Structure formats: C-alpha cells, structure tokens
Amino acid sequence: MTEMTPRCQAILGLVIRTYVEKGTPVGSKMVVDSYGLKVSPATIRNEMAVLEEMGYLAHPHTSAGRVPTEKGYRYFVQHLLGDTVLPPAQQLMIRHQFHQAPLELDQWVKLAVAVLAHTTHKAALATAPRAREGKFKHLELIVLRDTLVLMVLVLEGGAVKQEMLTLDAPVDQAELSRISNEYNDRFAGMSALAISEISGPLQGLNRRIRGIMVQSLLAMDRQDNESMYRDGLVHVLDEPEFFEGPQVRQMFSTLHGSSLVDVVTAAAEPLEIGGVQVLIGGEGRWRDLSELSLVLSRYGAPGGASGLLGVLGPTRMTYDRIIGTVRYVSGLMSALVTDWYDGESNYIEGA
Amino acid sequence: MTEMTPRCQAILGLVIRTYVEKGTPVGSKMVVDSYGLKVSPATIRNEMAVLEEMGYLAHPHTSAGRVPTEKGYRYFVQHLLGDTVLPPAQQLMIRHQFHQAPLELDQWVKLAVAVLAHTTHKAALATAPRAREGKFKHLELIVLRDTLVLMVLVLEGGAVKQEMLTLDAPVDQAELSRISNEYNDRFAGMSALAISEISGPLQGLNRRIRGIMVQSLLAMDRQDNESMYRDGLVHVLDEPEFFEGPQVRQMFSTLHGSSLVDVVTAAAEPLEIGGVQVLIGGEGRWRDLSELSLVLSRYGAPGGASGLLGVLGPTRMTYDRIIGTVRYVSGLMSALVTDWYDGESNYIEGA
DNA sequence: GTTTAGCACTCCCTGTGATGGAGTGCTAAT
DNA sequence: ATTAGCACTCCATCACAGGGAGTGCTAAAC
Secondary structure (H helix, E strand, O other): OOOOOHHHHHHHHHHHHHHHHHOOOEOHHHHHHHHOOOOOHHHHHHHHHHHHHOOOEEOOOOOOOEEEOHHHHHHHHHHHOOOOOOOHHHHHHHHHHHHOOOOOHHHHHHHHHHHHHHHHOOEEEEEOOEOOOOEEEEEEEEEEEOOEEEEEEEEOOOOEEEEEEEOOOOOOHHHHHHHHHHHHHHHOOOEHHHHHHHOOOOOHHHHHHHHHHHHHHHHHHOOOHHHEEEEOOOHHHHOHHHOOOHHHHHHHHHHHOOHHHHHHHHHHOOOOEOOEEEEEHHHHOOHHHOOEEEEEEEEEOOOOOEEEEEEEEEOOOOHHHHHHHHHHHHHHHHHHHHHHHHHHHHHHHHO | OOOOOHHHHHHHHHHHHHHHHHOOOEOHHHHHHHHOOOOOHHHHHHHHHHHHHOOOEEOOOOOOOEEEOHHHHHHHHHHHOOOOOOOHHHHHHHHHHHHOOOOOHHHHHHHHHHHHHHHHOOEEEEEOOEOOOOEEEEEEEEEEEOOEEEEEEEEOOOOEEEEEEEOOOOOOHHHHHHHHHHHHHHHOOOEHHHHHHHOOOOOHHHHHHHHHHHHHHHHHHOOOHHHEEEEOHHHHOOOHHHOOOHHHHHHHHHHHOOHHHHHHHHHHOOOOEOOEEEEEHHHHOOHHHOOEEEEEEEEEOOOOOEEEEEEEEEOOOOHHHHHHHHHHHHHHHHHHHHHHHHHHHHHHHHO
C-alpha cells in the first residue's frame, strides 16, 4: 500500500507531466516513446496498473490511457516536484512589471493579480494586506450639506476608509473640525481596545464616530467579497476541459461568486508568510472546486499585516511552474509590504 | 421596398415574439397555431417570403423556419413595440429593492446594476454620475510618513479622490494643515478654470497639488474601465446561443474587456437624461457585439451630473420588457440623483 | 386577386452499423 | 523481472438511411 518503488514514482511523474502537457489520457506507448525509456510498454503497463490500484491513476474506460487522480496530483506535488524556483528570465520579467509600481498598497495588489494572471495564463486572485488590528492615525470630518457629513478615517499603514453620516441636526464645518482635531490629538496611534478603554459613555455624533472608528479598526483583517481582487478568469476558458456545456457556467459562478472568499480564507488559515499551499480539486471539502486547483500563498511583513495571493486553474496545471510563480510574486509582495511598514515604523520612531 | 402592409408588420411581430420565446427558427405553421390566426400557413409563408426579401427575416437553410435579422429587430423596436411600461407589480419589486438604499452615490449605482441584472436576467452595467465639470469643495493633506503624503480631495456632489504624494523633503502635519486650510478658504466652490486663472506660477508641493486638483476637476466626466460597474455576466451563459464553442470566450472578453466602455460611451453620446437607446448587434460599428444587443439609458439630474446604465444581452431578447426595466430604473436613479443634488444646492444657497 | 390546398423537394437531425485505432490485460516465453 | 504476442474492449469517426419540419410552387377555390 505505502509501497512505492522509485520507478513507480518516476512513471507517475512522467504520466502526470505528459497528461498536463497533452491533455489527453496517456498510454503506455506514449510514455516510452516520449522519454526514450529503455523498457517496453508492457512494463509500464504493469506499473501503471499498480499505480491505478493505489489510487494515483484512473481509467476513463477500458481501452483508454491513464489520467491522474486528485490523489495522484497530490503525491506529485508533495514528493515528485522538482525545482520550483523560477528561471532568472521569468523572474526578471515579473520584477520588471513591478518596477514602476504605484505608491498605493491596493494598486500593488491589483498589479500582483494582473501579473499572476498574465504570466501563468490562469485565473488569479489576491487580497490586500491586513493587519490583525489596525491603529488609528487620522480622522477628517467634512460637511457635504447640512445634515450629511463625509467621514474619512486613515489608519496606520495608509488604509483609508470613507463613510457617510447623516445627522439629525445640521452642523457647520468649524464644529466638525474641532471634533476631528480633538480625536487626532487624543487617539493618534492607538488601537481599538485602547480607544474603547479611554472613552467613557458617549452620545450623539461622538458616539457614532467612535463606533465606526472602533469597528473599522477591528474589522481590518476581515476579508469580504469586495476586497478580493480577481483577474484572468477568461484564461480558464482556454482549457479544453472547460470548453463546453454547463461546466463553463458553473465555473464562472464559482469564480465570481462570493463563496470563493470563504474557501480561500479557510484554505489559507494555516499559512505562514511566504508559505505556499496547494489545494487540489477541492480536497473533498469544497464541491465547487471539484475540477479546480488553487495555489495560494500568504505575503506580508513579518509580524505585521498580511494578505493572500494565488492562482486558480484546472486540476491539470503545471504545478511546478505555477507554484514557482506564486512563491516568487509572494516574495516580491512581501518585500514591498515590509518596506512600506519599515518606512512607517522608522518614521514613527524618529518622530 | 418601403411597402409594409399592416399584416406584414403583424407577422413580423409575431415571428420575432415567438423566436424570442422559443429560440428556434419559427415556421409558418408555428405562427398560425400559436396565435390561432384565421389564415392558412401558406398565406403566412407568402408574407414571410416578402419579409425575407426586404431583409427583415432570414433563412438558416432551405427548409428551416425564419429567424429575425438585425434589421428585423430594429424595425420591431422602432415600430412594433407595444407598451414598454413595466407592470405595477414589477415596478414595486424594483422600487422595493431601492428602499433601503445606502447613502453613497456609488453604492446606489452598484445597487442599480445588481437590480438590473437580477430582474432582466441579463448582464447589466452602469457608470456613476459625473458632472461635466467638477467644483472644488475640500482638500485634506495627511502625512503618512516623512516624505509620503495622502491627499484627499472632495468635490461638490460628494465625489472623493485619494492620491499619494511623495515629496523630496520631509514635511510635518502642521505645515500641511496650513496649506490645506489656505486652499479650502481660497478655492471653495470654484471650477478648474477659475482656479487656474487665479493662481500664478507655482512650484514644489503647491504645484503638484494644484496640478492634481485641476486634473481631477476636469476629468470628472471621463469614464474609464475601472469606473464602470458590471454584473450578471453569468446570465448570458444561460442563453442557448452562447452555450458552446469559442463564442463563450469571445463574449466574456468582450464583456470584461476595456473596450466596452468605449462602445457604451460612444453609443450613449446622443442620449438625453431619461432617454433610452437600443443598440442591436453592434449596428455594424462594433464587431465585438455582433450577437449582442445593448439597451442603454442616461440618468442624472437635469443640467447636472449624469451617468449611464443599461443591459447587455443576446440579440434575441425581450426588448419591450428590458427597455421598460431600463427606463424605469433610469427614472428611479434620476430621482435619487436629483434629490441628492437638490439637497446639495439647497444647502449652498441657504448657507 | 387574394387565399388556400396539395405536393414535391430540400435540408437538418437522429439513430444505426461498420470500421479502425489506441490501449489494455493476460499468458507464455525469455 | 521483463517482454513479446495477441485477443479483447471501448471509443471515435464516418457513412447512410429514415423521419420530420418547413419551404416554394402550382393550381384550384373563394
């Protein structure tokens, strides 16, 4: 059962590689010819029969070649994966696209998704880095018209949150400025907990503002459907297995739907920064992803905010290349984010 | 040629209605049976032959029923469309979804797209209302770390624009507050042109800020790919004509791609607020939309900001119902936006 | 003169074998 | 343990026939 001769492994690897490349079930002759092996097809057939019995390969029908099962892919990813480091040329191309990177964090994330989707030719997704708990930096209150106020909340790290407030009674800008100045003086650099502790019972406008502040600080790391960027979903349509029938529809509702966020966050839960997680065919836990694989990584500043990025494609994908790409982009993004936060903390210490 | 007997019209209408409903080419017998006409199939056949010669109907092959051409649809929309006003029940359902509407304009727009997509079961799109030229309301400069400044620009009407600035030399918050206060006192309520006229030659930070301000004010009505909301693209996959082959792929790149914005803005160019424009099969101008129709409307406050919203679906769609829905939602949105701006201007006058 | 019944014709759609090929699984020989 | 040989299985492809839907024409009916 756990018996797995080196040759068996090798053959499993070859079968998967050829299947990933060609997309059709691969037969014994195909393996021998493609790699110029010194054994006969019959030998391969025997080994393949063993692999099938162990559950790593499957048979569409009696006289077809073999196809990897999810278990097969998983074994491949865990034990047979060679060097997943991207060749320097690829690295350069990716780095180059990050070179004229914009200054806002969200822009970086969008860029990362686009780069991932483009270089892997698959669907890509990412979430912006979020700290576990945000710290208050700056509050601004701007009156738009008598009872309507725009509240702009800036957190440390540069995240900005806008909120509209309607009031019961009109206020003027001077009053609002007075309030926001007080907040800025009193609460700068504090966490939600600290703010809650300081402030006694509140009422009216102050109460609403405080509520939103605390809520925003606490909800920093909650990823919702809106905050996940996606790109390149079209690429998945290029794969022959998604070419026809209602699969296309199902695929797209999966990718576009809101459940994807849950899957991603659940799958990424055990991930350290820089770590890569490979989810093959939903792993039995998510039916939506039955034909899909997800290569996910967490990026961010060590001990600080972190986000997720990854690639989503058919189970039949070139895992080595894609894992390499995801890991590399994750590394780049971590560097960017770390730089950002270092700069930030330096400033604070130096101030 | 321009000859079009009433009965011809009626038959064209019936053919289109049945085709839209069934999705298969419709034959003479089908028409007679479906509507209990008092004429024989042969009569219908003759008329249909005439309609075909005039270019309103087409023949997939010799012994198939008739299918409407783009020209046929256009004639239908222009002359044969009955009452496109939505039944009260539908109106109520839509209105109800707008009832607990959020306070931000963009949220309204998103809601409108969702409602359109949902009720028509087609793809929907919308752009946020933009004024021809914005007016400055409020500027806020917040230092994030030594040389990095967050600039928040609020325009009249509540549009908010964020921008990051990197400086050559560090500044402190006090200095920034001084600058922003000066701007707020001096330029409140002014247009880009007025601001440009007042200010003499500038340098350094002031020059950058002024540049962004003017640019933002001028670019208010420019719709880019990012600013167009889309929803319900999946619905189009339900239509049988998009079920198979590379059409799906092409469709999706069309709908997701950036060229759609150009098409929409070009098509909407002649539209008055409240007007509805129907684009059938790309009208020969846009090859991407060959199988698609676009029902578009402009909404907004009269003389003020306006945006676009519409529905995109296969040429084979129920034009009356969809035009009705688009017009109704457009009306609702116009009311919302007008309210918004009225409130705004009231405040300004009363201030 | 318009309408209609009748009919031949055209073309698609579907199901049915028939054929070939790719690949397996088994057995016996190496 | 490996391999050659071979029967077998099942899929894919093609051709072909029959049924069906619908047309276009013609001639008769109103």
